[in-house]
Amino acid sequence: MSFRWLVGKAGAALLTLIFVLVFNFFLFRVMGDPTAQLARLPRATPQEIVQLRHAYGLDKPLLGQFVDYVGDTARLDLGISQRTRRPVWSEIGDALPWTLLLIGTGTLLATIVGTWLGIVAATRRGSRTDDGLLGFSLFTYAAPEYWIGLILILILAVALPIFPAGLQVTPGKEFSSWFAHAADVAEHLVLPAIALTLVLLGQYFVIMRSSMVDVLTEDFITVKRATGLPWHRVVRRHAVPNALLPLVTLSAIQFGYVMGGLITIETIFSWPGLGLLEFDAINSKDFPVLQGAFLVFAVAVITLNLLADVLYFFLDPRVQTA
Amino acid sequence: MRRALESKRGRFSLVVLALFVFVAIFGSLLAPDDPNASSTDVLAGPSSAHLLGTTEVGSDVLSQLLVGARVSIVVGFSAAVISAVLGAAVGLVGGYFGGLTDRVLDAFENWFLVIPQLPLMVVLARLLNPSLSVLILVIGLTSWAGTGRVVRSQVLTLKERAFVERARALGASDWHIIRRHIFPNALPLIFANTVLIVAVAILAEAGLSFLGLGDPTHISWGTMLENGFDAGAPSAGAWWYIVPPGLCITVLVFAIGLLGYVFEQKVNPRLGERI
Numbered sequence: 387m388s389f390r391w392l393v394g395k396a397g398a399a400l401l402t403l404i405f406v407l408v409f410n411f412f413l414f415r416v417m418g419d420p421t422a423q424l425a426r427l428p429r430a431t432p433q434e435i436v437q438l439r440h441a442y443g444l445d446k447p448l449l450g451q452f453v454d455y456v457g458d459t460a461r462l463d464l465g466i467s468q469r470t471r472r473p474v475w476s477e478i479g480d481a482l483p484w485t486l487l488l489i490g491t492g493t494l495l496a497t498i499v500g501t502w503l504g505i506v507a508a509t510r511r512g513s514r515t516d517d518g519l520l521g522f523s524l525f526t527y528a529a530p531e532y533w534i535g536l537i538l539i540l541i542l543a544v545a546l547p548i549f550p551a552g553l554q555v556t557p558g559k560e561f562s563s564w565f566a567h568a569a570d571v572a573e574h575l576v577l578p579a580i581a582l583t584l585v586l587l588g589q590y591f592v593i594m595r596s597s598m599v600d601v602l603t604e605d606f607i608t609v610k611r612a613t614g615l616p617w618h619r620v621v622r623r624h625a626v627p628n629a630l631l632p633l634v635t636l637s638a639i640q641f642g643y644v645m646g647g648l649i650t651i652e653t654i655f656s657w658p659g660l661g662l663l664e665f666d667a668i669n670s671k672d673f674p675v676l677q678g679a680f681l682v683f684a685v686a687v688i689t690l691n692l693l694a695d696v697l698y699f700f701l702d703p704r705v706q707t708a
Numbered sequence: 709m710r711r712a713l714e715s716k717r718g719r720f721s722l723v724v725l726a727l728f729v730f731v732a733i734f735g736s737l738l739a740p741d742d743p744n745a746s747s748t749d750v751l752a753g754p755s756s757a758h759l760l761g762t763t764e765v766g767s768d769v770l771s772q773l774l775v776g777a778r779v780s781i782v783v784g785f786s787a788a789v790i791s792a793v794l795g796a797a798v799g800l801v802g803g804y805f806g807g808l809t810d811r812v813l814d815a816f817e818n819w820f821l822v823i824p825q826l827p828l829m830v831v832l833a834r835l836l837n838p839s840l841s842v843l844i845l846v847i848g849l850t851s852w853a854g855t856g857r858v859v860r861s862q863v864l865t866l867k868e869r870a871f872v873e874r875a876r877a878l879g880a881s882d883w884h885i886i887r888r889h890i891f892p893n894a895l896p897l898i899f900a901n902t903v904l905i906v907a908v909a910i911l912a913e914a915g916l917s918f919l920g921l922g923d924p925t926h927i928s929w930g931t932m933l934e935n936g937f938d939a940g941a942p943s944a945g946a947w948w949y950i951v952p953p954g955l956c957i958t959v960l961v962f963a964i965g966l967l968g969y970v971f972e973q974k975v976n977p978r979l980g981e982r983i
Contacts, residue, residue: 398818405819413835528907528962530914533933533954539942540950551943646826650918654937664827668834668919676831683827691822 392699399692406684411455414677459681465674469666474678477663482682484554485659488652489644491575492582493637500587501633504594508629509621511599520595523588532650535581539654542577549576552656578655585647586640593636597629634697641690645683718970724963728956731774732781739771743927751939751946761948763932764939772927773952779917779928780960783843784910790848791909792855792902799859800894804867804886813856820853829912833921840923847912855901862894896975904968907961914957929953 439445446454458464464474507516526534543551550556554574561567601607602625610620645660652661660679667675731738740759747766754761760769802813832846866872867890875885916922917930918937932953936942941949 401815402819402822405815406823413831524962524965525958528911528965529958530911530918530933530954532915532918532937533950533957536933536937536942536950536954540945540947544943544945643824645824646915649826649830650915653919654942664830665919668830668921671834673834676834680827680831683824684822687822687824 392696395692395695399688402688403685406681406688407456407459408452410677410681411452414673464678464681467667467672467675469670469672469675474674477675478660478678478682481658481660481663484657485648485652485661487575488578488582488657488659489648491579492586493640493644495579495583496586496590497633497637499583500590501594501630503587504591505598505621505626505629507591507595508598508602519591523591526584526588530650531581531585531647532654534584535578535651535654538577538581550574551577552654554658574657578651578657581651581655582644582647585651586644589636589640589643590633593632594629597632598625601625601629631698631702634694634701637690637694641687645687715970717966721963721967721970724959725967728777728960728963729781731777733778735774735777739768739774741768741771743767743771743775751941751944751949753946754948760952761946763935763949764941769932769949769952772932773929773956776927776929776932776953777956779840779923779926779930780910780913780957783840783847783913783928784906784964786844787847787851787909787912788902788905790844791852791905792898794848795852795855795901796859796891796894796898798852798856800863800886800890802856803860803863804882804890810860814860817853817856817860820850821857825850825912826915829916830919830921833916838921838923840926843913843916843921843923846916847909851905851908851912855898855905858901859894859898862897863890866890866893896971900968900971900975903964903971907964907968910957910961910964929957 436445444451462475464478466472467474467477470477503519507519510516539551542549550573552574555567555570556574559570561570602621607620607625610624611617648659648661649664650661651657652659653665656662660682663675664679666672667679736743745767747762749758749762749766751764752758752762752766758768758770760773763769763772798813798817802810802817828850829846832850833842836842836846867885872885872889875889880888913922913928914930914933917928918934920934922928922931922934924931930953933950936946936949936953
């Protein structure tokens with residue numbers, strides 16, 4: 387068991403995290419935030435500016451400022467939103483559950499559908515079904531995710547008014563029960579979740595397909611077939627579980643990509659998660675929120691990558707002996 | 709190029725790409741109307757006067773579509789060139805010299821690979837003022853890590869080859885070996901990767917423009933989608949305003965992605981074995 391490998395991975399993740407903190411600090415403290423703050427006060431006297439700089443700790447040496455920043459961040463003190471005047475961490479905390487609900491639903495659907503389509507295509511390699519599925523997945527890769535979302539609104543909310551086009555719940559509606567509330571949220575979740583699923587589907591499909599193709603050409607599959615086991619059992623019991631491994635890493639690596647897609651998808655569906663928060667911050671030049679949201683995105687991606695490595699360590703014995 | 713023409717996929721994507729480049733160059737001459745002209749014909753559907761209808765201020769959608777091709781092509785290719793130069797430089801230097809240089813560059817590369825690209829681009833674009841050159845710079849600076857990684861691993865195998873050993877034994881300098889022996893051999897790989905980056909860059913430009921971080925003085929497909937969305941075109945059912953710009957992005961990215969894929973299969977030895 388090579389725990390050194392695991393420790394190395396954890397060390398690399400920690401190093402990346404430190405990089406993120408340094409980058410975030412320099413970008414916002416040194417380039418962006420302070421000047422933006424002071425430029426908002428054109429008639430401030432020199433003494434007032436000195437006082438302001440002192441209040442923000444900007445008169446300290448750079449290293450001292452950085453230590454302060456790391457300390458504040460560790461205490462989840464990410465500053466105050468310039469737009470809403472609320473602590474950035476509360477804004478993020480309010481948005482996070484909605485984002486998790488959307489990501490969770492989208493990832494789950496994409497994994498199930500993508501895996502299933504990948505198995506279908508791999509077992510019928512070279513057929514018309516296979517070609518069609520490949521073409522479709524390339525199309526969803528090439529299409530901007532917000533455009534897919536807008537098309538969904540045009541078709542399923544405007545032309546055929548089946549689903550609501552925006553928000554997470556019907557505004558101003560009183561719900562008789564918890565269940566009615568959940569049903570209303572679920573109805574609002576449909577379109578953004580489909581949009582996210584379509585964004586992710588292509589990758590899951592392509593990876594699952596090539597992984598299945600690899601596994602199906604391996605010797606142990608031929609041996610299983612030679613023992614007279616029916617084909618569908620060979621696929622289900624032996625090929626699929628082995629082909630699923632790369633998907634573990636994929637879901638984690640995809641996460642960074644999902645985060646990007648979230649900004650535009652949540653914007654067009656007015657879904658009140660981190661993506662919409664980031665969009666509002668872009669438009670109002672709300673730097674503390676931009677900084678905080680970027681940190682959360684980065685930490686999430688780093689953590690998930692590490693988690694995928696750890697999972698891989700336990701799932702794939704070949705890594706442990708490597 | 710010649711080898712890409714051998715496959716049906718390669719020919720198809722080159723034809724589509726040539727068409728888009730043609731529109732990018734001559735789009736403003738082809739446009740039936742002034743793309744910025746407003747009229748009282750607001751969000752009107754397709755008609756003989758406006759083949760693809762009008763925008764929320766009564767401009768001609770088709771004219772905007774034709775003119776908008778230029779931003780996508782220019783930003784896509786310029787950003788990809790920046791990304792190729794950076795990626796190639798980092799990959800060549802790190803892979804060839806190894807040691808501490810390589811480890812520092814590798815850590816840097818890892819960081820760019822891990823950090824989600826769109827949030828990073830958003831942060832950078834917001835801190836600078838939106839313009840075409842800022843878009844190109846931001847996209848180019850955030851998309852080179854993948855190329856760097858691929859070039860590095862290629863250089864690692866190249867520098868162990870006999871012809872490099874021979875050059876070194878003859879007393880060639882590092883700079884000479886990189887320039888005359890390593891770089892020319894890594895070039896096809898850099899090229900294939902860069903084609904794929906063009907597709908990524910076009911999507912990135914459209915995405916940033918859609919989020920309001922585009923150049924406000926230029927019409928692009930991304931800003932068209934932004935304006936249409938802001939004006940409530942989807943809920944008004946104005947599909948003629950929403951479908952065309954997105955479809956153009958999709959078809960262009962699809963063609964370039966396919967071209968990059970064809971190139972990659974030709975030059976990537978690892979992929980070559982499996983086909």
